[in-house]
Amino acid sequence: MKLLRNFYLTLGFTLSCFGCDVIDYHPYDVRISGETDINHKNIARIEAACKNKDTLRFVTTGDSQRWYDETVDFVNHVNARGDIDFVIHGGDLSDFGVTNEFLWQRDILNALKMPYVALLGNHDCLGTGEETFRTVFGDPDFSFIAGRVKFVCLNTNAIEYDYSRPIPDFEFIENEITNRAEEFDRTVVSMHIRPYCGEFNNNVARVFQHYINMYPSLLFCTAAHEHHVFEEDLFGDGVMYYMSDCMKNRNYYLFTLTPNGYEREVVYF
Numbered sequence: 001m002k003l004l005r006n007f008y009l010t011l012g013f014t015l016s017c018f019g020c021d022v023i024d025y026h027p028y029d030v031r032i033s034g035e036t037d038i039n040h041k042n043i044a045r046i047e048a049a050c051k052n053k054d055t056l057r058f059v060t061t062g063d064s065q066r067w068y069d070e071t072v073d074f075v076n077h078v079n080a081r082g083d084i085d086f087v088i089h090g091g092d093l094s095d096f097g098v099t100n101e102f103l104w105q106r107d108i109l110n111a112l113k114m115p116y117v118a119l120l121g122n123h124d125c126l127g128t129g130e131e132t133f134r135t136v137f138g139d140p141d142f143s144f145i146a147g148r149v150k151f152v153c154l155n156t157n158a159i160e161y162d163y164s165r166p167i168p169d170f171e172f173i174e175n176e177i178t179n180r181a182e183e184f185d186r187t188v189v190s191m192h193i194r195p196y197c198g199e200f201n202n203n204v205a206r207v208f209q210h211y212i213n214m215y216p217s218l219l220f221c222t223a224a225h226e227h228h229v230f231e232e233d234l235f236g237d238g239v240m241y242y243m244s245d246c247m248k249n250r251n252y253y254l255f256t257l258t259p260n261g262y263e264r265e266v267v268y269f
Contacts, residue, residue: 031099032099039138056146057083058085060222061090061247062119088117091224098127119192125161151187152188153190189218190223221242
């Protein structure tokens with residue numbers, strides 16, 4: 001008994017000498033080190049920098065989840081351009097919702113010279129991923145105004161919630177139609193999963209399209225998730241959906257918005 005007590009005393013003393021650095025927390029532990037609330041901070045930067053601009057140039061990408069080297073190359077490529085106002089990451093920063101995955105991606109993306117925002121992807125909902133996402137990036141539903149264009153960013157990962165919560169959140173979508181209405185004339189809607197993809201709540205796909213068509217001059221929608229580039233008028237109503245590739249395939253969408261409309265380009269790096 002005395003030997004056992006001495007063992008535990010020695011073990012306790014050893015751990016106290018090394019401190020917390022020797023403890024390997026559970027991968028789903030949500031102890032967050034480093035910067036948090038990134039979307040909120042970067043939205044302020046976007047709105048300030050783009051306030052009086054009539055031409056905007058922004059990038060959409062997504063699904064960087066396990067392709068860290070490619071994401072570094074993406075950051076370097078976008079930085080070298082010198083003509084991008086902001087970046088929208090369409091979700092799936094993580095593969096398994098592990099806390100460190102978000103932190104590694106955050107640290108890579110923080111090297112962007114321009115502000116960026118990140119959406120919640122379906123892989124980001126695994127484990128304690130949503131909790132980590134909320135701490136590191138912010139609410140899964142958010143909006144911002146660049147120039148006089150409103151960008152509405154939505155959580156559309158319905159299957160991850162087993163329909164236990166309203167995804168997409170129509171109350172949020174409806175409120176954003178009139179929120180700051182005097183500040184915008186046109187709209188872009190971004191999401192991770194598009195309508196008529198299996199993980200979207202397709203029972204309400206047409207309701208979703210009805211609501212977003214209520215926004216002033218809806219220009220187009222962006223999505224990610226499917227790991228290849230394609231574009232489609234999903235509802236046959238003239239509203240195009242542009243789906244970004246995964247980071248593995250080393251490309252991104254570049255959009256240029258002008259007073260007369262917009263142009264898009266798939267850029268390879």
